[in-house]
Amino acid sequence: MQNWITTPITLELLRGALELEPTEVGLLPHRLPAWARRQYDDPQLEMVESQPSGVRLVFSTRATAVELEVRPTKRVYTGAPPTPDGVYDVLVDGKLVDQATVPGGNVLTIDITTGAISQRPGEIGTVQVSGLSGDQKTIEIWLPHTETTELVALRTDAPIEPVAGSGRRIWVHHGSSISHGSNATSPTGTWVVHAASLAGVEPINLGFGGSALLQPFVARTLRDLPADLISVKLGINVVNTDVMRRRAFGPAVHGFLDIIREGHPTTPLLVVSPILCPMHEDTPGPATWDLDALSRGELRFAATGDPADVPAGKLTLNVIRDELARIVGQRAAEDPNLHYLDGRDLYGPADNAELPLPDDLHPDGPTHQRMAERFAELALNGPFGATASSGPGR
Structure with missing residues (x-):
């Protein structure tokens, strides 16, 4: 019989989470602090x-x-193809050695046509890893990037201890579902995590699917985090939720950047515009589910706005790219550590011809890899990364 040692899970053992909330079965990692969560009443962002x-x-x-007990929360969209179980990536000394899934758990059912949400409670499951060497090593268990995961218990057959800071630069990134990792096949396969690995930086990912809407509480969260590099990928959610007009967008971007600069006056700060998304290049939002595709068992999106309303x-x-380039150009005259990257340099027309967006909105796994390689080269290992000299914090 295995002689297990159970170690309490604390923030000392976690990276990329800002808080742990106690639940009835364990601890729920959050990527926004409690004070920020109190400032919104939005089921999408909450999820x-x-x-x-x-x-x-x-x-x-x-x-x-190693055994990690968890209770996942799965998403089911009525009428849509089933969502695969989330993947756990297990790394030993930086190398991927195993992957696992946990079936069962809570089920969150989302009605595509009405937006109604219901939840059915489920069971606890276990990630099991065995056959590792008995040498001293660093183990990383990356949690599923699109599956809410309550942490219940961590068991090992030898004592564990936290790993001191790596000494690598801390990169804090904010963006939409593309940054969150939609359609990537595993948590270390998202473009943000893979780019961080290629550049040797420590990522904190504040990519929130469908929810990068220039909220001040997100800017204040970025302001208060330790960071050597900060990037904000803005625009696609503002268009596909149709939440503001051009007159409001510019001042909102200025305010968002102003708040970040309160805590990081000289930290390299990169503004990234949207990658190519043909359905929204010249057609406004809102975006919605493509019901014709859904009737064929395909999950796709469609833009429903009228280009005649752009003037x-x-x-x-x-329009977003023009505005972001103008704003950064204007501010950079007094802020030499502010930079701009056109998102089409990460994924543009030629990439779309070769690797079209499978649902017309989100990149697939190979495209995440390509975007990561380009971001590492153009930003993290390029002029943006090279100017990092202010150190973490304020």
Whole structure:
């Protein structure tokens, strides 16, 4: 019989999470602090900020076997193809050695046509890893990036201890579902995490699916985090939720950047515009489910706005890019550590011809890899990364 040692799960063992909330079965990692969560009443953001994109357990041990008890929350969209179980990536000394899924758990059912949400409680499951060497090593367990995960218990067959800071630069990133990792096949396969790995930086991912809407509480969260590098990928959710017009967008971007600069006056700050998304390049939002595709068992999106409304202030991705480039150019005259990257340099027309967006909105796994390689080259290992000299914090 295995002689298990149970170690309490604390923030010392977690990276990428800002808080742990006690639940009736364990602890729920959050990517927004409690004070920020109190400032919104939005089921979409509530769901996605609790999905642990970029969150991982990290510890040092001689253990040859590890068990992590969890209770996942799965999403089911009525009428849509089933969502695959979330993947746990297990790394030893930085190398992927195993992957696992946990069936069961809570089920969150979302009605596509009405937006109604219901939840059915489920059982606890276990991630099991065995056959590891008995040498001292660093183990990382990356949690599923799009599956809310309550942490119940961590067991090993040898003692564990937290790993001291890596000494690597801390990169804090904010963005939409593309940054969150939608359609990536595993948590270390999202473009943000893979880019961080390629550049040797420590990521904190505040990508929130459908929810990058220039909220001040997100800017204040970015302001208060330690960071050597900060990037904000803005625009697609503002268009596909149709939440503001051009007249409001510019001042909102200025305010968002102003708040970040309160805590990081000289930290390299990169503004990234949207990647290519043909349906929204010149057509405003809102976006909605493509019901014709859904009737064929396909999950796709469609833009429903009218291009004729653009002169009156409706936003498209081309309008957003022009505005972001103008704002950064204006501010950079007094802020030499502020930079701009056109998202089409990460995924543009030629990429779309080769690797079209499978649901017309989100990149697939190979596209995440391509975006990661380009972001590492153009930003993290390029002029943006090279200017990092202010150190973490304020």
